[in-house]
Amino acid sequence: MMAAGVLVTDAAGAQSASELVMPPAVGQVDGTGLLVLLPQTFTVPNGNGASLTVQANAFLNFPDQTSTATAKRMLETARTTGKVGKLDKAGKKATAASGPAPNELLVGPTIRAQPGTTLNILMGNLLSYNVNQGDGFMSNDVPHGLDVVNLHTHGLHVSPNGNSDNVLLSLYPVGTPESVIKSCAEDMGKPELCQQVGYSYSIQIPAAHAAGTYWYHTHKHGSVAFQLSNGEAGALIIQDPVHGIDSLVPVQQAAEKVMVFQTIQAGTPQGAATGAPLQITCAGVYGTNGSTCTYPGGSAPTPISNVNGQLSVNGQLSPTVTMQTGEVQLWRVVNATVGNVLPMCLVPTGGATATPTAYVLAADGVPLQRPVPSPDLPLALKPPALTPDGNGVVNNELLLLSPGQRLDLMMQAPTAVGTYQLIQPASSASLAMQPPTTPGTYQLSATTQTGNYNPPVLLPAMSSLCQASQLSNGGQVVMTVNVVQGSGSYNTALPTQTQLNALYTPATLAGTTGVPSSPTQGVVFGFTSGTYANSTGGASVVNGRPFTPERPQRILALGQTNLWGVQSAADTHMFHIHTNSFQVIKRGTVDYAFPVWRDTVLINCAPAMGGGNCAFPQGVTNVAGSVNNYGEVVQFLSQALDYTGQMVMHCHNTNHEDTGMMELVEMVPADQATPSRHVHMHEAAGAAPANTSRGPGHPAPSPAVPH
Ligand SMILES: [Cu+2]
Known part of the structure; x- marks a missing residue:
């Protein structure tokens, strides 16, 4: 297989100016990978026009041992003195004969690991505390804490606790006042969830883990979309030369292309000098509505124009x-x-x-x-x-x-x-959507239909x-x-x-005994402004409630097989749950030809993908008042296995997630769970509207001492 970072040449040996460059491998010191965030200026090459110059809070990429060691020293200095030094030239830049040097790419480095090993990652947050970024502000349904991070290993079946895949953790940036760390500890009830500058993760990958492509990204509630916009994500590849796709000769012999698709939402701040680097700001990512990005003690955000939306x-x-x-x-x-x-x-x-x-x-x-x-x-x-x-x-x-x-x-x-x-x-x-071709009266629900309108x-x-x-x-x-x-x-x-x-996958659930015949876990994604089933404004909610870290909103008993039924009341969503994958078996009224393991699944909403409300396609009306008129129901089977503890389920449209479309889920031993009950798919429609106010939050502390 081709090593990461090697440039591809065509048949004539000439390299295309815009040939896709691979992300570099994660830099390591003594077996520990380094993921260090620092504000940097990137050149984003453009095969179809002028390149962009973008300022981003992104992971440093390391071309060699020297630069990795330099970054580690810098991190230690920042942790002890609160001062961020400068990377030496070797740490910041490598030169290449042609094309962008691998360490200059605005993408996280690739992490590779084998099942049965421990992923040791030292994460560094060398961003700066900033009240204008909501760094000292806590709220569950508005974006906030844009410089506060943590690490999520998306899709891995690993512990969600302690210093493993724990997204309840907050790693605060350099210069964060003591009072902010203290109020975080009070809010979370656990001081260890509130860290600063550097944090060591130790993530044990089970010996029998499916091998394939996963990914990692920062997952601090309230700032995930902002951080993905800054490129704070990379591929995490599990390789198993015995039980994985890596064991197959054609796969071993094929040239490997890692492709991380991102939305770098950079734009020009109002009043910026001509030719100044593009910036990624709260207003640029979450919309230009000033109130969304105005924090206690801060000033109003600068409007951003021409935000880049190209992948x-x-x-x-x-x-x-x-x-x-x-x-x-x-x-x-x-x-x-x-x-x-x-x-x-x-x-x-x-x-x-x-x-x-x-x-x-x-x-x-x-x-x-x-x-x-x-x-x-x-x-x-x-x-x-x-x-x-x-x-x-x-x-x-x-x-x-x-x-x-x-x-x-x-x-x-x-x-x-x-x-x-x-x-x-x-x-x-x-x-x-394609509307039905035959006029008539149609009905849509999770379980019944009349006429020839087919929910698929x-x-x-x-x-x-x-x-x-x-x-x-x-x-x-x-x-x-x-x-x-x-x-x-x-x-x-x-x-x-x-x-x-013949390769390793989780043990199948479909067709086994004990599989429920109707959903035992019901999810409706929606919004609280106007009506529940309206995609405009307000908090983003699951079953009528926005996220809160204070108590679990859902309990899963270890070893119990759940049938989930998930749908949208408005807009298109992507269901994602941490720790355990699920086996998708049905969409609308159509059974899958065979079940597919996923950790993220698209939840469609008529009439359009990517926006709008679940109004029926032309000619389709809801003829039964008791049946909700939401989008199709996606059904899948899942078991919580191996790990107890708290994790999250959320929409992976990260704008929705940051504004509340997430649940705290607790996995408990089987004998501590309350009996499950069958749920009706439309019951969430009657849920009490969630509180859409921002709440008092926390008063902003005095500004950090400049350094
Ligand atoms: Cu969503």
Whole structure:
């Protein structure tokens, strides 16, 4: 396999100016990886125009041991003196003959680990305490604490407690007043959850852990979208040479491409000098409504114009990936965007006809297993099925890479040369629903339907997805794939489905005894401003309540099989739960052809994906008053296993998460749980409206002493 950071050359040996560069490997000192946040100025290369200069609070990348050791020293100095030194030249910059140096990319470094090992990470927060960033402010339904961080290992089945995958922890920046740390400790009830400048994580990965692509990012409630906008995310790859996809010869021989898709929402502050670096600010990320980003003791935020909304790949805009004719590459794709759904299809351009084929090895880090087809090949993604059956639902499910999700793909180039584009659709409007074709009265619910209206069409109709027309509708090119005439040796082989079926995955729940026949865990994502089922403004809530860290909002008994039913009252959401993956079995009324393990799943809402309220498509009315008119119900099976303790479930549209669309979930021993009860999917509609006021929060302490 290709090592990270190696530049790709095409058949002629010439490197494209905009060839996609891999993120570097995480820097290590004595087996401990370093993730250190520092305000930095980045050049974001643009294969389709002028590069951007962006100031971001991003992870430092380290080209060598010297720079890693330097950063560690700097972190220790900051911890003891409260002063942030400067990185020496070796620590900040490496030079390369051509193309951007790997350490200059606005993306987190890649972490790799094997099952049965411990991930030791020293996280450094060298950002500065700032009342204008809400750093001393606590509220559960407005963005705040933009310089306060922690570490989440998204998708890993590891402990959520102590110094493991604990997102209740706050790592405060340099210069945080004692009083702020103290009030954090009082709020959380545990002083150890309130740390400053540096924190050592120790995350034990079980010996039998599914191997594939995961990711890490900062997960401090109230600032996740802001931090993802700053590129505070990277790939976390679990490799298992015995039981993982890494054990398969075609995978070993394939060139590996790690692709971290991000939304770097940088813009120009009002009054900024011409040519000044773009900035990522609260107002730029969460909207220009001044009140959202005004904190006690702070001043009103500067309005931001022209916020960049284009997806970057490994910190690069519109890069190119070169493939040779017939080549099969290993693509490890991560959707680390703030909240963008990205269709994983390559669109032919410039007269090309054949299209590269994406074969799915793993979804959300777990090898995809299913009945062996003929010919014996892994599942190949196709353009969306518009009236899907079980197979079509699975295809659409995998095709629409949602925020938080990953895919491990074998990408097979056509046998002829050609150019292809990965396209970000312009807006939710371009992903509009297909209304029923026959007039009539239709009913939608979790369990019943009349007429010929079929809830599966609540999947966005997507008839224009995977077509070049997306570009004329305002879509943007995320990445170009250039297939050149092959020469020399390269991988053209694919593994088989039979081989994938022999790899390690969690034990299946579907079809086992004890599986509930109706949902035992019900979730409705919605909002509290105006009506519950309205996407405009207010707190973002789960079952009518915004997040609170004070008490668990849901209890899961260890070892109990739960059937979850999740739907949206307004807007599109992405359900994500920590610690334990789940097996998706049904969307709307359609059973999946085979269950798929995920840790994040898209929850659609008619009539459009990515926005709007769950109004029915044209001609569809709700004829039964007692049946809610929310979006489709997605059902999945899950068990809390191995770990007790508190973790979270939330929407991975991180704007929603930061404004309250999250629950504190506690996993308890089986004998301490209250009996589960069956829930009605629409019961949350009657829940009391949540408090949408910001509450008193905490008075802002005096400004930090400058250093
Ligand atoms: Cu959401």
